[in-house]
Amino acid sequence: MGRPAGVSGADTMRAIRKAAISRIYRHGFEAMNLRDLAADVNLRLGSLYNHVPQKQEFLASLLEAIMSELLADLDSRMAGLHDPLERLLRFVRFHIEWHTARKEETFIGNMELRSLTPAQYESVAEKRKQYEGHLRAILADGAKAGLWRLDDLHVTTLALLSLLTGISTWYRADGRLSQERLIRIYRRLTQRLVGLPAPARKSATPVARKRSAARKVRAA
Amino acid sequence: MGRPAGVSGADTMRAIRKAAISRIYRHGFEAMNLRDLAADVNLRLGSLYNHVPQKQEFLASLLEAIMSELLADLDSRMAGLHDPLERLLRFVRFHIEWHTARKEETFIGNMELRSLTPAQYESVAEKRKQYEGHLRAILADGAKAGLWRLDDLHVTTLALLSLLTGISTWYRADGRLSQERLIRIYRRLTQRLVGLPAPARKSATPVARKRSAARKVRAA
Amino acid sequence: MGRPAGVSGADTMRAIRKAAISRIYRHGFEAMNLRDLAADVNLRLGSLYNHVPQKQEFLASLLEAIMSELLADLDSRMAGLHDPLERLLRFVRFHIEWHTARKEETFIGNMELRSLTPAQYESVAEKRKQYEGHLRAILADGAKAGLWRLDDLHVTTLALLSLLTGISTWYRADGRLSQERLIRIYRRLTQRLVGLPAPARKSATPVARKRSAARKVRAA
Amino acid sequence: MGRPAGVSGADTMRAIRKAAISRIYRHGFEAMNLRDLAADVNLRLGSLYNHVPQKQEFLASLLEAIMSELLADLDSRMAGLHDPLERLLRFVRFHIEWHTARKEETFIGNMELRSLTPAQYESVAEKRKQYEGHLRAILADGAKAGLWRLDDLHVTTLALLSLLTGISTWYRADGRLSQERLIRIYRRLTQRLVGLPAPARKSATPVARKRSAARKVRAA
DNA sequence: GATGAATGAGTGTTCATTCAT
DNA sequence: CATGAATGAACACTCATTCAT
Numbered sequence: 001m002g003r004p005a006g007v008s009g010a011d012t013m014r015a016i017r018k019a020a021i022s023r024i025y026r027h028g029f030e031a032m033n034l035r036d037l038a039a040d041v042n043l044r045l046g047s048l049y050n051h052v053p054q055k056q057e058f059l060a061s062l063l064e065a066i067m068s069e070l071l072a073d074l075d076s077r078m079a080g081l082h083d084p085l086e087r088l089l090r091f092v093r094f095h096i097e098w099h100t101a102r103k104e105e106t107f108i109g110n111m112e113l114r115s116l117t118p119a120q121y122e123s124v125a126e127k128r129k130q131y132e133g134h135l136r137a138i139l140a141d142g143a144k145a146g147l148w149r150l151d152d153l154h155v156t157t158l159a160l161l162s163l164l165t166g167i168s169t170w171y172r173a174d175g176r177l178s179q180e181r182l183i184r185i186y187r188r189l190t191q192r193l194v195g196l197p198a199p200a201r202k203s204a205t206p207v208a209r210k211r212s213a214a215r216k217v218r219a220a
Numbered sequence: 221m222g223r224p225a226g227v228s229g230a231d232t233m234r235a236i237r238k239a240a241i242s243r244i245y246r247h248g249f250e251a252m253n254l255r256d257l258a259a260d261v262n263l264r265l266g267s268l269y270n271h272v273p274q275k276q277e278f279l280a281s282l283l284e285a286i287m288s289e290l291l292a293d294l295d296s297r298m299a300g301l302h303d304p305l306e307r308l309l310r311f312v313r314f315h316i317e318w319h320t321a322r323k324e325e326t327f328i329g330n331m332e333l334r335s336l337t338p339a340q341y342e343s344v345a346e347k348r349k350q351y352e353g354h355l356r357a358i359l360a361d362g363a364k365a366g367l368w369r370l371d372d373l374h375v376t377t378l379a380l381l382s383l384l385t386g387i388s389t390w391y392r393a394d395g396r397l398s399q400e401r402l403i404r405i406y407r408r409l410t411q412r413l414v415g416l417p418a419p420a421r422k423s424a425t426p427v428a429r430k431r432s433a434a435r436k437v438r439a440a
Numbered sequence: 441m442g443r444p445a446g447v448s449g450a451d452t453m454r455a456i457r458k459a460a461i462s463r464i465y466r467h468g469f470e471a472m473n474l475r476d477l478a479a480d481v482n483l484r485l486g487s488l489y490n491h492v493p494q495k496q497e498f499l500a501s502l503l504e505a506i507m508s509e510l511l512a513d514l515d516s517r518m519a520g521l522h523d524p525l526e527r528l529l530r531f532v533r534f535h536i537e538w539h540t541a542r543k544e545e546t547f548i549g550n551m552e553l554r555s556l557t558p559a560q561y562e563s564v565a566e567k568r569k570q571y572e573g574h575l576r577a578i579l580a581d582g583a584k585a586g587l588w589r590l591d592d593l594h595v596t597t598l599a600l601l602s603l604l605t606g607i608s609t610w611y612r613a614d615g616r617l618s619q620e621r622l623i624r625i626y627r628r629l630t631q632r633l634v635g636l637p638a639p640a641r642k643s644a645t646p647v648a649r650k651r652s653a654a655r656k657v658r659a660a
Numbered sequence: 661m662g663r664p665a666g667v668s669g670a671d672t673m674r675a676i677r678k679a680a681i682s683r684i685y686r687h688g689f690e691a692m693n694l695r696d697l698a699a700d701v702n703l704r705l706g707s708l709y710n711h712v713p714q715k716q717e718f719l720a721s722l723l724e725a726i727m728s729e730l731l732a733d734l735d736s737r738m739a740g741l742h743d744p745l746e747r748l749l750r751f752v753r754f755h756i757e758w759h760t761a762r763k764e765e766t767f768i769g770n771m772e773l774r775s776l777t778p779a780q781y782e783s784v785a786e787k788r789k790q791y792e793g794h795l796r797a798i799l800a801d802g803a804k805a806g807l808w809r810l811d812d813l814h815v816t817t818l819a820l821l822s823l824l825t826g827i828s829t830w831y832r833a834d835g836r837l838s839q840e841r842l843i844r845i846y847r848r849l850t851q852r853l854v855g856l857p858a859p860a861r862k863s864a865t866p867v868a869r870k871r872s873a874a875r876k877v878r879a880a
Numbered sequence: 881g882a883t884g885a886a887t888g889a890g891t892g893t894t895c896a897t898t899c900a901t
Numbered sequence: 902c903a904t905g906a907a908t909g910a911a912c913a914c915t916c917a918t919t920c921a922t
Contacts (some may be wrong), residue, residue, distance in 0.1 A: 009884065028334060029248035035917065044917085047886045055913065111331065114248060151405050155397070158390060159383050159409055164381020177375070178232050189379055192412045231903080255894060266899085267903045275896065447906065468774060470690035473891060487907045551771065554688060591845050594838070599849055602826020603819050610818060617815070625811050626887065630820055632852045646893085668881080693916060706920085707882045715917065 013051050015041040019187040025104035029059055029115040066105045067127035084142030092187050099168045100179055106168050148194040160193055233271055240403040245324035249279055249335040280340040286325045287347035304362030319388045320399055327388050368414040370371050451489050455481040465544035469499055469555040497636050500560040506545045507567035524582030532627050539608045540619055588634040600633055673711055675701040685764035689719055689775040720780040726765045727787035744802030752847050759828045760839055767828050807855040820853055
């Protein structure tokens with residue numbers, strides 16, 4: 001009953017987190033019971049408590065980790081960009097890539113906030129605000145630079161975020177649309193939303209100047 | 221221990237539904253227990269079962285009722301409109317009015333679908349599809365009529381719906397923005413999303429033709 | 441699975457208390473598990489919670505009830521007595537009768553205080569202080585009246601109480617000594633403790649005055 | 661992860677015993693868990709098992725050790741005394757000194773007997789009987805020598821022991837009474853209990869013979 | 881000897897549901 | 902229709918104990 005050979009605690013922990021995310025995604029945090037979670041990673045219930053001392057705490061740590069990773073990834077993907085439009089389009093790409101590649105994480109990151117205690121909520125919400133703040137800064141910078149005009153910066157930020165995040169409610173990797181196609185569509189919607197002339201479709205763009213802009217942007 | 225004077229069964233049922241919606245909104249369906257629900261309407265647990273024979277069934281009936289009402293209200297509010305733009309703007313107004321006036325209902329209508337059994341889900345999802353279909357028809361009609369051009373009808377529909385529904389995650393009746401202001405902002409965002417030139421602000425509208433169009437629209 | 445015919449909640453509660461006292465007496469509060477307790481009164485575990493919502497609270501209520509009864513019984517048994525010696529001897533009789541008739545209750549009343557939360561402890565300890573206070577008042581009154589002389593009122597009170605309560609650690613109803621014999625012995629010990637000449641044994645009492653006093657007292 | 665420098669196995673064992681006694685004293689044996697105990701002595705739970713292979717056995721060894729030490733100390737303190745009164749007063753002093761200096765040990769020595777298995781209980785109870793037997797012998801010798809008269813030797817022994825042991829339930833080193841004062845008071849109570857005329861207070865002793873006796877005795 | 885990890889048998893508690901009254 | 906009581910199936914969590922490293 002001691003420790004089996006060749007098993008490290010860190011590996012087990014990773015497996016538990018993964019299994020938990022999957023279960024929470026499918027049935028919700030309340031509906032996830034620790035016996036099943038233990039079974040997922042081939043542990044007996046009692047053993048799980050060496051890694052997960054508290055279900056409630058565990059949820060918080062999970063959401064915190066997700067948000068921290070999201071923010072860190074965002075920062076690294078935005079590094080070096082300055083032009084607001086480039087940043088906006090890069091943000092859209094990043095958001096969609098992250099939210100489709102890590103559909104489960106982002107879904108529970110949005111849905112399970114209400115299962116947190118107030119103190120835990122505060123901490124996670126703070127990180128969400130940071131993410132939102134990043135997008136708002138982009139929109140504000142573009143407005144200041146005269147690239148676009150917004151009726152209400154805050155509302156537009158929230159609206160754009162809702163629009164993008166909504167993807168995770170219906171996206172399926174094996175669906176009709178490739179991820180690249182999805183990104184292209186949502187970039188156009190985003191540009192429309194901030195009041196930019198939609199970048200022309202490849203075949204329908206008459207104006208050369210616009211085309212080159214579009215090309216530059218697609219590279220982002 | 222019979223029924224107290226002056227209380228009708230229908231009143232009790234209404235009170236139960238209301239209390240349930242509030243509890244589900246705040247903590248989720250799984251976290252709502254029937255003892256507390258009974259207490260909310262001054263009943264003992266046993267008595268609740270005269271009105272709510274099955275928790276699971278109850279959720280389904282709640283969601284069905286919400287969706288049915290939503291669809292019925294939508295139909296009545298859209299009656300007589302033909303012009304796609306008018307219909308689109310009316311849809312936005314309707315959606316926001318409903319989703320702010322009945323924030324709790326719409327929130328759980330979106331969140332608690334996963335707590336349904338597959339059969340129940342099917343039935344409620346069908347109604348959501350109808351609602352989504354209504355919007356898609358508007359967008360399709362406008363495109364057909366040459367009022368706007370969409371890259372992808374389905375995606376735009378879902379995107380617009382996400383954008384609008386997102387309001388319910390942050391809207392507060394006592395917030396910074398009046399409901400009318402909110403509607404105005406979201407109408408502009410919607411118009412941008414479908415590729416219409418944003419209707420000018422009151423003070424900034426130079427072209428008479430556009431003004432009259434806007435006026436007509438505001439009346440919707 | 442509803443309520444069986446002819447079963448009242450009060451009866452069940454009484455049975456639960458009795459069974460709990462017996463179990464706590466035999467194995468201690470921590471060692472009493474609610475599954476076994478339920479079985480003692482022919483209930484399933486879940487049903488027990490209709491009567492005992494909280495193990496910890498239950499212990500407190502048990503100890504409070506025991507102490508309240510003890511105090512009430514004491515008051516009624518001391519009613520009408522004024523002479524300190526009579527009161528002292530009556531107290532001894534009362535204490536022994538109660539502590540032998542209700543050996544289990546008094547045992548846990550002394551032993552399980554440490555299983556209480558601080559707040560619960562406070563409340564029960566208050567009642568113990570009252571009981572102790574009653575004895576102290578008797579001893580003080582006798583001293584004031586010149587019936588006996590004590591080195592230290594407080595210590596003597598505690599010492600006498602320890603002496604009397606100690607009985608419950610070894611007393612057995614089927615033991616060598618009848619209860620009446622026990623009471624006689626402890627009355628003599630008590631009288632010695634406060635410095636009274638021990639009342640003479642029946643056959644060994646030479647002084648008439650003392651005999652009549654003893655007779656009076658035995659009647660107490 | 662070997663043993664830290666400067667720590668011997670015997671030291672660790674001593675620390676564990678001490679920590680265990682403290683925990684058992686405060687919350688009882690059942691409520692002491694080995695994880696906390698390990699933490700008290702800066703060990704991880706697994707390491708504790710190198711020293712304490714069995715919780716139940718550990719309790720027995722603890723109680724046995726306490727009783728053995730008690731008996732050994734008693735013997736050494738009573739060595740050379742013959743006069744029953746001197747022995748009785750010495751016993752009182754010894755008992756109080758031990759039970760105040762080692763309040764925790766004696767408390768659990770009395771309270772945790774019921775947590776022992778029957779076999780363990782037998783062994784520890786045997787030692788308690790020896791202690792009790794020691795006192796009984798003193799009382800019997802005094803009675804035989806005509807120093808005092810007892811109604812019932814066994815009951816008086818138990819009563820005196822209860823009276824003395826009771827101190828440990830309320831004694832506090834920082835309390836109102838010095839230990840010496842306590843011993844003086846309890847010696848007088850003891851003398852009264854066996855029917856000796858209470859030794860007079862310093863200022864109130866009229867009879868020289870008694871004074872000298874008292875002086876002799878105080879030296880015990 | 882110290883440690884991290886695993887394990888099984890509990891342990892108090894919750895909860896939807898049933899039913900005689 | 903209201904109520905108190907009963908029930909079984911969970912559930913999160915605890916804990917003494919074991920053992921490879």
